[in-house]
Amino acid sequence: MAKLPRPPTIPQPARETLRHALLGLLRNESLSAHDLSAALRIREKDVYAHLEHLRRSLGTGGEHLEITPAQCRGCGFVFAKRERLTPPGKCPACRKEAISDPRFRIILR
Structure with missing residues (x-):
């Protein structure tokens, strides 16, 4: 039995990268890592890795x-x-674990 030729694949249109989306969100307002993970639909742990990369790479620009x-x-x-x-x-002063998350924002120097 002869195989039918496959239809040509159409490449997906280029989407915005995750870090570009992260930059766009942080330029608009101050957000926590939890807010960013919900908006980008990635794990909160991964958000911190991307933020660390952004912190280093933004140092070269304005x-x-x-x-x-x-x-x-x-x-x-x-x-x-x-x-x-x-x-x-934990808090070093009172030893409680109720701590608000840090918030992140991108600003011009």
Whole structure:
């Protein structure tokens, strides 16, 4: 039995990359990693990896990744000196685990 020839495949139109979509969201407003993962439909863990890459790559242009630090909901302690993008597990002052997520935004320098 002879095989029928396959119809030619039509390539998918080029879509916006994940990081470009992330840039677009962060230029409009300040968002947490949870908000970004819901908007982009990716895991929150992956959002932090993309944000780290954006932080390094934006340093060469005129833009900057602004980070509003995490804050303890119990005592109000602000994690201002934290370099990591992920939220901390516990507050060093009151030892509570109720901590708001850091928020991210892209601004012009």
